[in-house]
Amino acid sequence: MRLRPPPAAFRVLATALLAASAAAVPAPAAADPAQEGGGPQVRFATFNAALNRPDEGGLVEDLSTPDDAQARAVAEVVQRTRPDVLLMNEFDHDARGRAARLFQDDYLSEGQNGADPIAYPHRYSAPVNTGVASGMDLDNNGSAVTEPGAPGYAEDAFGFGAFPGQYGMVVYSMYPIDTDAVRTFQTFRWADMPGALLPTDPATGEGFYSDDELETLRLSSKSHWDVPVRTGRGRTVHLLAAHPTPPSFDGPERRNVLRNHDEIRFWADYVDPRRGGYIYDDAGTRGGLRPGAAFVVAGDLNADPEDGDGHPGAVAQLLGSGRVDGTVRPGSEGGPEAARLQGGANDGHTGDPAFDTADFGDDPAPGNLRVDYVLPARGLPVRGTGVYWPTESEPEAPAAAAASDHRLVWLDVRA
Known part of the structure; x- marks a missing residue:
């Protein structure tokens, strides 16, 4: 979902295996170690569920x-697609994890509109940078706003947000999460990325951020998480979760366009042993993903390969990576219909609108885009993929539209 600047819209913000229509999304196969490839078929999914609220504690x-x-509609989408491992973007984070538990207990565990309940025994969430005070004047308007809720606070936070945790993330899983092995990269500094596309003021040619600001400015607008999921028989798949900033709502320096590019680049570097040596996590451990490890990159990356406001090479860094199977393109029948009607x-x-994942409207542009991704490691066997975007004639369409301006994207792999 495209995040909007305050105050008007805090509440509503940003292979070739083609899916069948959303109503025909197949249920994932039961976990059976005897299946081909020696592991179960696991459905990974990403969903920007727009479960964010304008005030802390609101969710x-x-x-x-x-x-x-809205939460009931979100739960219905999840229940109809039935992911085994689900990343939800724009889910407000709270330190006690109450929102994540309540969504399970009061929504997912209750059948919505005739859909069957679904229960996830495992969850993971962690703090994010949105709404965390930086103490700096990051929008260069002449004042550093440090009081949550004050005008201009969101723009000066490490990531755009009215309070710490707004637009956070949560992972729900049918499979155990190796929480001791999770790596988070919330505090990784943007300037520590070699060749980072740090913005400059086009009027002066000087850096948009001061040296002091670059000493503490973080790359992730939310966070980057490496969440190891134990899918059975000793196999682990690393869910690489993120939600880069929208490449908009900035000025001629294009700071958000460039940050979006480098947030996406982070995962491209992380999965490549030749390029990830500079990376360090929040615990101080250096290096990228272990060579040969299975992974799935998931999230609202806020970048379309061909259209929209983003840097033209942003998501191509992942789609063209030798470590990522960028030929996997989830699709739907509802996307082309929406583009045609709108x-x-x-x-x-x-x-191709068949691959669109978000309905951003047309006031102003950019229209509908492909911004949500579930990308497998090259060599990870893919058994199906799709975008849950029902056509208007299908009974599931109202819930999909009411839940979010994004659509859930899923990927079945033999893991």
Whole structure:
């Protein structure tokens, strides 16, 4: 979902295996170690669920009863697609994990609109940079705002947010999560990436950020997580989760465009043993992913390969990586229908709307885009993939539209 600047919209913000229509999304196969490849078929999914609220504690309050209409729609989408491992973006983080627990207990565990309940025994969440005060004037407007909720606070935070944890992330899993081996990269400094695309002021040619700001400015607008999931028989698949900043809402320096590019580059470097040596995690451990490890990159990357506001090479860094199977392109029948009916910016797009994952509208542009990804490691056997975007004639369409301006994207792999 495209995050909007305050105050108007804190509440609503940003292979070739083609999926069948959303209504025909197949249920994932039961975990059976005897299946081909020696491991179960596991459905990974990403969903920017727009479960963010304008005030701290607002999501916990909304989820404290089973009556929140949007949360019910989000739960229905999850219940109809039934992922085994689900990353949810734009899910407000709270230190006690109450929102994540309430969403399970009051929404996922209750059948929504005729869908079967679904229960995830394992969850993971952690702090993010959105809404965390930087103490610096990161938008260069002449003042550093440090009081949460004050005008301009979100723009000066390490990641755009009205309070710490807004637009956070959570992982739900049917399989055990090796929490002791999770790596987080919340505090990795942008300037520590070799060749980082740090913004400059085009009027002066000087760096947009001061040297003092670069000493502490973090790369991740939310965070980057390496979450190892034990899928059975000693096999682990690393869920590489992130939600880069939207490449918009900046100025001629294009600081958000460039940050989005480098947030995506982080995973491309992390999975490549030749390029990840500079990386360090929040515990101080250096280096990227172990060579040969299985992984799935997931999240709302806020970058379309062909259209939209982003850097033209941003997501190509992953799609063209020798370690990532960028030929896997989840699709739907609802995406092309929406682009055709809505027209506007969609008429000028060069990308195939079958692969769109988000309906951003046309006031202003960019229309519908492919910004949500579930990308497997090259060599990880893929058994199916799709975007849950029902056509307007299908009974599931209202819930999909009411849940979020993004659509859930899923990937079945033999893991």
